[in-house]
Amino acid sequence: MNNPNASGSRIVGWGSDLPEKVLTNQDLADGGLDTSDEWIFERTGIRQRHVGGKTGEMSTNAGRKALEVAGVTGADIDLVIVATSTPDQLMPGTSATVHSELGIRGGACDMQAVCSGFSYALIAANGLIQTGLDRVLVIGADSLSPYVEWDNRSSAILFGDGAGAVVLERHSEETLLSFDLGADGDSRHIGFTDHGGKITMDGKEVFRTAVRAVTKSAQQAIDGAGLTAADIDWFVPHQANVRIIEAIASRVGIPMERAIVTIQDTANNSAATIPVALDTAVRDDRVQPGDTLLLGGFGFGMTWASAVMKWDPRD
Numbered sequence: 006m007n008n009p010n011a012s013g014s015r016i017v018g019w020g021s022d023l024p025e026k027v028l029t030n031q032d033l034a035d036g037g038l039d040t041s042d043e044w045i046f047e048r049t050g051i052r053q054r055h056v057g058g059k060t061g062e063m064s065t066n067a068g069r070k071a072l073e074v075a076g077v078t079g080a081d082i083d084l085v086i087v088a089t090s091t092p093d094q095l096m097p098g099t100s101a102t103v104h105s106e107l108g109i110r111g112g113a114c115d116m117q118a119v120c121s122g123f124s125y126a127l128i129a130a131n132g133l134i135q136t137g138l139d140r141v142l143v144i145g146a147d148s149l150s151p152y153v154e155w156d157n158r159s160s161a162i163l164f165g166d167g168a169g170a171v172v173l174e175r176h177s178e179e180t181l182l183s184f185d186l187g188a189d190g191d192s193r194h195i196g197f198t199d200h201g202g203k204i205t206m207d208g209k210e211v212f213r214t215a216v217r218a219v220t221k222s223a224q225q226a227i228d229g230a231g232l233t234a235a236d237i238d239w240f241v242p243h244q245a246n247v248r249i250i251e252a253i254a255s256r257v258g259i260p261m262e263r264a265i266v267t268i269q270d271t272a273n274n275s276a277a278t279i280p281v282a283l284d285t286a287v288r289d290d291r292v293q294p295g296d297t298l299l300l301g302g303f304g305f306g307m308t309w310a311s312a313v314m315k316w317d318p319r320d
């Protein structure tokens with residue numbers, strides 16, 4: 006650390022991890038849930054979800070891949086932040102597992118903003134780099150499957166497990182062009198999980214609130230960067246329901262061909278969705294150096310966060 010002249014940051018490493026076990030829509034229907042692959046796919050865009058992952062293990066795996074891409078080791082990391090609402094233990098944070106497994110030299114903490122957690126953590130990490138850190142490992146990871154009420158067709162179809170990670174490194178130029186984050190604590194009753202309980206939500210209300218909040222937030226982030234929707238090469242949204250993504254994209258003015266959609270394979274794995282989608286789109290060469298990205302997340306709370314970034318990895 007200790008670089009008072011730091012002026013910005015950029016992502017130099019990325020990775021993701023999904024548990025091997027896959028549950029398809031058909032598996033849910035065959036298992037007795039009163040639903041069908043057609044209904045789920047048409048109403049959500051989901052075909053399958055990965056389940057059975059431990060948050061610490063998935064975080065470690067995704068983090069290790071991100072370090073490898075960045076060409077650094079844990080000894081080069083000043084801080085690891087794990088954004089999760091499903092830590093393996095109440096205490097310590099899941100970041101302690103990652104800290105140990107990856108030999109992180111610096112600090113470790115968890116961040117809880119539910120499905121917006123990765124975006125919040127990325128924005129926070131950028132601020133910490135501006136104030137002196139060199140390199141932060143930012144992970145979004147959740148294991149929602151233990152909290153799913155598997156016999157409730159309104160919610161069981163939506164969730165899965167996974168982790169995604171990035172290494173954010175000090176850079177002479179700022180690639181986080183603008184961000185917007187917010188919350189409406191008065192809406193905390195529309196989606197929640199009590200201690201010892203399962204995911205409980207008013208799906209329609211979550212849908213409406215998410216579209217409204219993320220549309221406004223994304224617009225503010227784009228305006229803040231001095232750009233228009235036409236300047237966004239890739240929209241990397243939280244993957245909760247493809248109809249939510251379509252509604253936001255159309256209101257913001259981004260064609261769906263420029264939205265990264267991975268929900269068909271992963272369902273909603275909460276804080277992991279955005280870094281998993283980013284990792285997917287970088288690996289399949291859709292995202293190219295120089296591209297402008299809009300990251301847009303929302304989660305129970307309700308919380309939301311948008312970020313406009315230039316994709317400028319190291320050579």
Ligand code: COA
Pocket residue numbers: 039040041044045048049120158159160162163196206208209211212245246273303304305
């Ligand atoms: N399979 C078959 N039918 C289902 C079903 C399922 N899995 N789930 C609900 N239905 C039925 C309902 O019982 C209802 O039947 P009815 O008309 O006879 O009463 C009908 O389908 C329509 O239900 P509705 O709740 O209006 O569907 P919807 O289009 O709103 O989709 C969600 C429901 C949950 C998929 C949708 O509201 C959603 O995705 N909300 C956001 C949730 C979310 O993202 N949470 C996490 C936020 S980070």
